Amino acid sequence: MNMEHQKMSNIEQAREDKLRAIKQMGIDPYGGRYEIAEASAEVKARYKDNEEGQKARCAGRIVLLRDIGKLIFITLRDSSGTIQIGLSKSLLEAQWKFMKLLEAGDIIGAAGQLGKTKTGEITIWADEVVLLSKSMLPPPEKWHGLADIDLRYRQRYVDLWANPEVMERFKKRAAILRTIREFLTGRGFMEVETPMMQTIAGGAAAKPFITHHNTLDLDLFLRIAPELFLKRLLVGGMEKVFEINRNFRNEGLSTRHNPEFTMLELYEAYADYNVMMDLTEELICLLVDKYCTGGKVQFGEMAVDFERPWRRAIYAQLLKEYGGCDIENIQSVRAKATELGIEHKNMDDAVVINGVFEATVEKNLIKPTFVKDYPAALCPLTKRKKDRPGIAERFELYIAGMELANAYTELNDPAVQEENFRLQLKGQHETMAKMDEDFVTALKYGMPPAGGLGIGIDRLIMILTGATSIRDVVLFPLLKPAKP
């Protein structure tokens, strides 16, 4: 036996011993169904002072345990909160030896009279205690919880019960998603699911993950966007559709990027990007009203005010305002790029413009700001302005310096679409880049004019919960495997 093994067994020996003792008493340490357990929060809410005969029945994990000799106080945590369980030797005489073996981390069910202690804590004075799962590993430190960030992500199952605010954040995430679905279905949108595995990774310019189907001997891409499939549904006659699902992009990780992330995309026939702007503002303001106090959010150092109406600014104007260069004068833009140290030789004008925009404008857009009317060269799937073919009817929404949404008036001219694809492919060195001919075919059958919108759900949750890292709003963020 090596040293490491010795150490482990010393630490966990006590729990092993207790498990053995419990089994010797004829008790199943892993329990079974525990019926009619009530949420601890509900028990506390319905408790009335000075009323005899109130009973309660709860199940959860022991997070704190105070042994006073013939009396044991347990802080029991379930998904709704915590409640105190009082174990008294006089009430549990026959089981007392077993009671003394309970420890932090164990999952138990307890039932008995409700009452208050001297200090006013609502307490279930148990006359029944059932062990539902023996915990074989020591829980984290009780004051600080689990603080090691790496461990928190790797062992989220511990993080969730050791750090209640983590559970709260993910409950909020679930509630927000419910509200989004209610908002959209209430407006006549239908939720659909489109392929995650695609033979052509389209709808965005990102590096895809590759996988393989054995029976068909076919390489497939995990989707980088659902866009081209959702627009096929417009062709099919679905007029208002949305999908909330994962996208996968084979790119770097950061506090704002996880390789798999949740995206809301929606399409509305006969609408355009102005309709999408209104919709976006209404949806997010509804969420802010519902889930953030005072219509404001503290995001790191930034205080974000959602007061309406939100600014709707022209791309070129912002470039002038923050970048100090004129989009019509490409020399001034390239000069700025040089000044900023951005590599721009042999690069398309539009790409250089976008580089300068991202470097100068984005970080300044703290309050919700719609940036609209992008250079058409950056927007192959977008309809151009009727009077200005160089400008695309597209907007991006920025909040707290972060890109949160992207929307446009959808291009429905198959000839222009095909040409855009062709131009896009020319500039691309990626071998996986392929023309989605079937999408062009779909457009040839006729797609209604439409507005389309994508909202990065993880980033939205970050803003609404004040989490500055995407890993704090994704239950299991991608990490490198731990040491061998």
Add this chain to the structure above:
RNA sequence: AGGAGUGUAGCUCAGGUGGUAGAGCAACGCACUUUUAAUGCGUAGGUCCUGGGUUCGAAUCCCAGCACUCCUACCA
């Protein structure tokens, strides 16, 4: 990919200039029938991330590696 930081007991963290490794919680033992991070007394617990190097001597200094965090880069 580049820069900065972190890695010490199961957990949370201390360990100026190199000299036998520290605390709190958790664990174990004893006491305690109204505790709230219970308390008091006692015991035990270490590959100081890994591998090299300098040195009489390294948790500490140097080099390389691993993991994580933050920033930058990549990211329609």
